Amino acid sequence: xxxxxxxxxxxxxxxxxxxxxxxxxxxxxxxxxxxxxxxxxxxxxxxxxxxxxxxxxxxxxxxxxxxxxxxxxxxxxxxxxxxxxxxxxxxxxxxxxxxxxxxxxxxxxxxxxxxxxxxxxxxxxxxxxxxxxxxxxxxxxxxxxxxxxxxxxxxxxxxxxxxxxxxxxxxxxxxxxxxxxxxxxxxxxxxxxxxxxxxxxxxxxxxxxxxxxxxxxxxxxxxxxxxxxxxxxxxxxxxxxxxxxxxxxxxxxxxxxxxxxxxxxxxxxxxxxxxxxxxxxxxxxxxxxxxxxxxxxxxxxxxxxxxxxxxxxxxxxxxxxxxxxxxxxxxxxxxxxxxxxxxxxxxxxxxxxxxxxxxxxxxxxxxxxxxxxxx
Numbered sequence: 560x561x562x563x564x565x566x567x568x569x570x571x572x573x574x575x576x577x578x579x580x581x582x583x584x585x586x587x588x589x590x591x592x593x594x595x596x597x598x599x600x601x602x603x604x605x606x607x608x609x610x611x612x613x614x615x616x617x618x619x620x621x622x623x624x625x626x627x628x629x630x631x632x633x634x635x636x637x638x639x640x641x642x643x644x645x646x647x648x649x650x651x652x653x654x655x656x657x658x659x660x661x662x663x664x665x666x667x668x669x670x671x672x673x674x675x676x677x678x679x680x681x682x683x684x685x686x687x688x689x690x691x692x693x694x695x696x697x698x699x700x701x702x703x704x705x706x707x708x709x710x711x712x713x714x715x716x717x718x719x720x721x722x723x724x725x726x727x728x729x730x731x732x733x734x735x736x737x738x739x740x741x742x743x744x745x746x747x748x749x750x751x752x753x754x755x756x757x758x759x760x761x762x763x764x765x766x767x768x769x770x771x772x773x774x775x776x777x778x779x780x781x782x783x784x785x786x787x788x789x790x791x792x793x794x795x796x797x798x799x800x801x802x803x804x805x806x807x808x809x810x811x812x813x814x815x816x817x818x819x820x821x822x823x824x825x826x827x828x829x830x831x832x833x834x835x836x837x838x839x840x841x842x843x844x845x846x847x848x849x850x851x852x853x854x855x856x857x858x859x860x861x862x863x864x865x866x867x868x869x870x871x872x873x874x875x876x877x878x879x880x881x882x883x884x885x886x887x888x889x890x891x892x893x894x895x896x897x898x899x900x901x902x903x904x905x906x907x908x909x910x911x912x913x914x915x916x917x918x919x920x921x922x923x924x925x926x927x928x929x930x931x932x933x934x
Contacts, residue, residue: 619654865920
């Protein structure tokens with residue numbers, strides 16, 4: 560049985576013809592009537608996937624440690640705009656703020672919080688999660704409307720939800736992949752007439768075999784340019800965390816997740832989360848083009864361990880029962896575990912700053928930041 564959004568997309572294709580993967584991606588997530596983020600509760604065990612902040616408070620606390628360290632590295636400015644793009648249920652921000660307040664009351668006192676969130680349903684959840692900080696928070700539909708000033712920004716699992724365009728190599732050229740209808744009226748992938756410009760292809764495009772898939776995302780690039788330009792002009796740093804690759808390459812990374820399992824991307828529009836891997840090299844190049852300083856990218860495991868994840872986990876488990884300690888150990892393994900497919904390896908962390916400076920754990924010669932609070 561097709562979903563209501565599948566029927567809507569089919570009607571659109573019948574009327575206007577095949578649509579790009581980018582348009583399909585956008586409709587699936589953001590359609591005002593049936594879009595995924597309008598009708599589903601995506602996060603947690605009752606949703607479709609679990610993000611790092613929902614796995615353990617450890618993740619948000621380590622982000623808080625980094626923010627304190629970054630604030631100090633920038634000279635401890637007395638006015639800070641703390642921004643999170645795509646804040647989910649507000650869990651990461653709540654854990655980070657608790658850590659900031661304990662480690663550095665002066666930093667906490669300087670903060671004004673801006674959450675960039677388009678879903679009113681999620682905004683209501685964030686208001687509940689962050690109730691004790693409500694006087695400091697404002698909400699925005701886009702990054703451009705965030706108040707100016709020195710900025711520390713977090714984007715955790717945000718860029719993967721921004722639509723991509725896909726191009727498939729056929730007859731020596733890369734033709735755009737589209738979503739069309741077969742003779743039975745079912746959604747299928749096909750190829751359209753539009754070709755990808757050679758300047759947007761990886762350098763080894765000529766050697767790519769027939770059927771190779773190239774993915775580009777102009778909206779991701781545009782957002783990164785906007786962030787980098789703001790940091791260069793007004794000061795600050797941004798932390799980008801997502802699953803993806805540090806070198807631009809070929810491959811089909813479009814995927815859907817439904818009920819904590821992978822789902823065919825065309826099977827349940829509006830009822831499955833649709834994402835793709837983030838090209839961190841493309842983001843870094845955009846930041847450099849805007850004149851920002853780009854720190855070396857790290858795997859999530861290296862980032863968390865470099866900022867004291869194990870020490871914080873030990874403090875959190877001290878004097879606790881064996882079940883609690885086992886739960887903490889499991890969380891550490893999920894967040895920072897090594898090996899293909901693990902969050903610690905698959906997820907990458909990119910940091911950019913408005914001007915050159917050294918920050919841990921990206922620049923290991925820096926003195927370590929203070930440890931997370933023991934409680």
